[in-house]
Structures are given as C-alpha cells and as structure tokens.
Amino acid sequence: MNVYYGDNHVLHDINLSMKENTVTAFIGPSGCGKSTFLRTLNRMNDYIDTFRLTGKLEIDGKNIYGKKVKVEELRQEVGMVFQKPNPFPKTIFENVAYGLKIQGNKDKDFIEERVEKSLKQSALWGEVKDKLHNSALSLSGGQQQRLCIARTLAVKPSIILMDEPASALDPISTAKIEELISELKANYTIVIVTHNMQQAARISDRTAFFYLGNLIEYDKTTEIFTNPKNKQTENYITGRFG
Amino acid sequence: MSSLRINRFIDKGFQYVGIFATLFGLIMLAIFLFNILGDGLSRIDWDFLTNLPSRRASKAGILTAWVGTVWIMILTSLIAIPLGVLAGIYLQEYGTKNKLATIIEVNISNLAGVPSIIYGLLGLEIFVRLMNMGSSLLAGACTLSLLILPVIIVATREAMKAVPNSLREASYGMGATKWQTTWYQILPAASGGIITGVILALSRAVGETAPLIVIGALAYVPFVPQTPLDEFTVLPMQIFNWVSRPQKDFLENGAAAIIILLLITFCMNGIAIYFRNKWQKKINW
Numbered sequence: 001m002n003v004y005y006g007d008n009h010v011l012h013d014i015n016l017s018m019k020e021n022t023v024t025a026f027i028g029p030s031g032c033g034k035s036t037f038l039r040t041l042n043r044m045n046d047y048i049d050t051f052r053l054t055g056k057l058e059i060d061g062k063n064i065y066g067k068k069v070k071v072e073e074l075r076q077e078v079g080m081v082f083q084k085p086n087p088f089p090k091t092i093f094e095n096v097a098y099g100l101k102i103q104g105n106k107d108k109d110f111i112e113e114r115v116e117k118s119l120k121q122s123a124l125w126g127e128v129k130d131k132l133h134n135s136a137l138s139l140s141g142g143q144q145q146r147l148c149i150a151r152t153l154a155v156k157p158s159i160i161l162m163d164e165p166a167s168a169l170d171p172i173s174t175a176k177i178e179e180l181i182s183e184l185k186a187n188y189t190i191v192i193v194t195h196n197m198q199q200a201a202r203i204s205d206r207t208a209f210f211y212l213g214n215l216i217e218y219d220k221t222t223e224i225f226t227n228p229k230n231k232q233t234e235n236y237i238t239g240r241f242g
Numbered sequence: 243m244s245s246l247r248i249n250r251f252i253d254k255g256f257q258y259v260g261i262f263a264t265l266f267g268l269i270m271l272a273i274f275l276f277n278i279l280g281d282g283l284s285r286i287d288w289d290f291l292t293n294l295p296s297r298r299a300s301k302a303g304i305l306t307a308w309v310g311t312v313w314i315m316i317l318t319s320l321i322a323i324p325l326g327v328l329a330g331i332y333l334q335e336y337g338t339k340n341k342l343a344t345i346i347e348v349n350i351s352n353l354a355g356v357p358s359i360i361y362g363l364l365g366l367e368i369f370v371r372l373m374n375m376g377s378s379l380l381a382g383a384c385t386l387s388l389l390i391l392p393v394i395i396v397a398t399r400e401a402m403k404a405v406p407n408s409l410r411e412a413s414y415g416m417g418a419t420k421w422q423t424t425w426y427q428i429l430p431a432a433s434g435g436i437i438t439g440v441i442l443a444l445s446r447a448v449g450e451t452a453p454l455i456v457i458g459a460l461a462y463v464p465f466v467p468q469t470p471l472d473e474f475t476v477l478p479m480q481i482f483n484w485v486s487r488p489q490k491d492f493l494e495n496g497a498a499a500i501i502i503l504l505l506i507t508f509c510m511n512g513i514a515i516y517f518r519n520k521w522q523k524k525i526n527w
Contacts, residue, residue: 042415072419073417075414075415075416075417076416076417079416080415082408082411084408086412088413088427089430089431098413098416098418099416099417101426102416102418102419102426103417151416152416155416
C-alpha cells in the first residue's frame with residue numbers, strides 16, 4: 001500500500017504481513033514513516049485532512065479501509081498506546097472503564113471486574129487498588145503509561161499498537177513495560193514502534209526496518225540484528241547513521 | 243549602564259507598573275462601592291423592594307424593575323446558553339476548516355463588538371414586529387440573546403481549542419465517536435472557560451438598557467409581569483429614569499436601585515462560579 005499527505009508520497013509500496021500473538025517492531029530513523037504506518041493500522045490518520053491511502057490493509061482478511069467499515073469498531077479491536085502517556089483527567093477507575101462506557105455497558109459489577117482484571121494485567125493493580133478514585137494525573141509517568149495500557153486492555157482488543165511507549169519514561173518504568181509486553185504476547189498481537197534498537201532486539205519476534213518511507217527489510221529479529229541482508233539495514237543497526 | 247542593569251531595571255519597573263495598574267482598578271471599584279453604599283443603603287427596606295414605582299419618591303419601589311430584570315435574565319440564559327455553546331461546539335469540533343469557516347469565525351468575533359443599540363433595532367424589527375411578540379419580555383430576551391451569543395460562542399471555541407489534542411487522540415483511539423469524545427472528554431475539560439465566558443456574557447446583558455428601550459421596554463410600569471409575553475421594565479431603565487430627575491429623593495432611590503442591581507449581578511456570577519468550581523473540581527485535582 002501507499003500513503004500520501006496531499007502530494008507528499010510518504011509511504012512507498014509497503015508490503016508486509018504479521019502473525020497473531022507475535023511482537024513486531026518497527027525501527028528506523030526519525031521521519032522514516034514508521035509511526036505513520038502504525039497509525040494506518042487503526043485509521044488514526046483519518047483525522048489528517050490531506051491523508052490518502054491506496055492499496056489494501058487487511059486484518060483477519062477484512063480490508064479495514066473498506067467502505068462499510070465502522071471505524072469505532074475497528075479501534076475496539078485494534079487498541080493504541082501513545083508515546084506520551086495521555087490518561088484522561090478523570091479518576092483511575094474512570095480511565096480504565098471509559099472503553100466499556102462508550103460501548104454502552106451499564107453493568108456495574110461487570111465493569112468493576114473488568115477494570116480490576118485490566119489493571120492486574122498491566123501490573124498496576126497492586127499500586128492503585130486503594131486509590132481507584134484518585135485522579136489519574138496523580139500517578140507517575142510510568143504508572144500513567146501502564147494505566148493507558150490497562151485502559152486499552154479493558155476492551156479486549158486483539159491487536160495492540162504501541163507508538164514508542166517507553167521513550168518518555170525512566171529506565172525502571174521502561175523495563176516494567178517491556179516485561180509487560182512479553183507477558184501480553186501470549187494473548188495479544190503487538191506492534192511496537194521504537195527508536196531504541198536494543199529494545200526491539202529484546203522484545204520482538206520480527207522486526208521491520210523503514211527508511212524514507214520504504215520498507216527496507218523485514219525478517220525475524222534475530223536475523224535482522226545478526227545477519228541483515230540489506231546494506232542500509234546493517235548501517236543503521238551498527239549506528240553508522242540514524 | 244550595562245545592558246544587564248537596564249534589563250533588571252525594566253523588570254523591576256514593570257512589576258511596579260503592574261501593581262499600580264491592578265490597584266488602580268481595585269481602588270476605583272472600592273471608591274465606587276463606598277460612594278454608592280453611602281448614598282443608597284439607607285433607602286433599602288422591604289417596602290422599597292416590594293413597592294411599585296410611583297411619582298412620589300418616598301413611595302416608589304423597584305418591584306417591577308427587579309422582577310423584570312430577573313425574568314429577562316432567566317429567559318436570556320435559557321435561550322442564549324444552549325444556542326451559544328452548541329454553536330461553539332459545532333463550529334470548533336465538527337466544522338470543516340475551509341475558507342467559509344474562517345469567514346464565519348472572523349465575523350462572529352466582529353458581531354461581539356457591534357453596538358448594542360443596533361441589536362435593539364434588529365430585535366424591534368424581527369421579534370417585536372415581524373414575529374409579533376410585542377414589546378414583551380420574550381422579545382427583550384431574544385434581543386439580548388442575540389447580543390451575547392457571539393461572546394458565548396467565542397468563549398466556547400477558545401475553551402475547546404485549549405483542550406490538548408492528546409485527549410482527543412486517546413478518546414478516538416479507544417473507539418469513541420466524535421460526539422462521545424466531545425461530551426465525555428472535551429466539554430468537561432473546557433467547562434471552566436465556557437462558564438467564564440457565560441459569566442461575562444450574562445453580566446453584560448444584565449446592565450443593557452439601550453436595546454431594551456428600542457424594543458419598547460417601558461419606563462413606568464405599574465404592574466408585575468406574569469408571563470413572558472407581558473410588557474416589562476428592568477432595573478437599569480428604572481435607575482436611568484430616577485437619576486435623570488433633579489429631586490434628591492429620586493437620586494437616593496437611584497443609588498439604592500444600583501445597589502440592588504449590583505447584588506443581582508453578584509448573585510448571578512456567584513451561581514455560575516459555584517457550578518464552574520463544582521464541575522472543574524471533578525476533573526482536576
């Protein structure tokens with residue numbers, strides 16, 4: 001598929017497929033299109049007026065850019081965690097319950113159960129279980145990001161997109177998030193954009209290297225980092241540019 | 243003097259200028275309040291508040307005037323606030339950003355500056371005559387609503403613009419529709435700014451006299467309005483009526499009526515501030 005912003009051709013002939021229950025990392029220097037590509041997967045680019053996509057993007061065999069696709073349903077299947085933690089200025093409980101609320105769910109017990117489960121899954125329950133009705137903004141950066149992950153998990157998506165989720169966090173929080181990703185892999189399909197190559201090497205099964213809007217190489221992570229087939233990949237990985 | 247010394251001097255100097263500017267406004271307000279309380283406080287009693295206007299100053303009361311003011315403020319609020327806020331939401335969140343939108347935005351800001359008497363003329367033609375409302379509370383409320391609508395729309399838009407985009411992204415990313423995002427996230431976050439705009443708009447409306455004179459609000463109303471289609475008068479008009487007379491007693495009445503008008507304004511603002519604190523507290527602690 002190809003992506004254009006007006007006359008600007010930002011993604012050229014991207015062709016790749018990802019398997020269920022794997023972690024795929026997108027790496028590449030700034031401006032190479034990896035975030036743009038990530039955001040096409042849940043149609044977050046729709047809000048940019050000049051955005052145009054040609055080609056097909058299929059999830060489970062269905063073209064998500066088809067005419068009849070309801071974008072809200074797509075986003076409940078494909079969740080997203082952003083670079084800078086962006087919890088809602090509401091309580092911790094309300095943050096995690098938001099996804100259920102907008103689906104029209106009114107069952108209090110169900111919601112409470114789901115909130116607890118999601119917070120446990122994102123390794124935050126222990127730290128917040130006594131203060132669920134405090135403001136989410138009172139949490140630290142790392143905690144806020146785990147809250148955002150819990151919020152995404154609460155609607156039970158099958159795919160989770162992460163746009164540099166740990167880049168704004170300290171090393172300890174980063175380690176917690178990476179651990180989380182390894183655990184979540186069993187039940188979710190994860191795609192993560194990262195600037196941190198070591199992170200990609202640590203947590204992903206397959207890695208895609210993007211450069212100037214082109215997909216240069218896509219292979220098993222171990223192959224990419226030890227035996228890259230493309231010269232540009234090798235140069236980026238060894239730090240000769242980027 | 244070195245450039246560093248000059249800069250520090252300007253910095254200190256600006257602090258003093260700022261303090262002076264603030265104090266100037268406060269002192270003027272204090273002098274005004276002190277003056278008006280001195281002139282009129284003694285005149286205020288139960289009779290004053292419940293008597294109809296009269297040609298004898300000692301018997302004259304402001305019943306019809308303050309009832310008219312309260313009536314018209316309630317009606318104006320009911321019309322202008324929903325219309326203004328919804329229009330602001332639509333223009334800000336739903337409108338396509340094209341040339342037409344820019345023209346609309348500029349013109350709404352301009353409308354906020356149009357002299358109020360022109361709104362009075364507009365109201366006379368459309369509400370009083372064309373729509374046959376007569377010189378009623380309803381016509382007055384519609385006219386004042388037109389007057390303050392631009393202020394509310396602009397305040398709503400500015401408050402919503404100030405909500406960071408990351409909040410919208412987070413909400414859309416969870417599969418919320420535009421309306422859900424607006425209702426559950428953006429409006430609560432913008433409520434402070436919106437209500438502040440509403441306070442300013444209503445405070446302007448409560449003191450407007452010219453447009454109401456034009457649509458035919460009466461200067462001498464010996465009855466209390468019962469329905470929105472009744473004729474009416476408002477406190478500013480009654481005040482103007484009394485202070486235009488030479489007799490000292492009427493001037494005293496005018497001062498007393500001014501105090502009541504100030505009281506109504508403070509109450510109105512107090513209610514709005516209460517709601518603003520209540521809703522803002524829910525989100526930002």
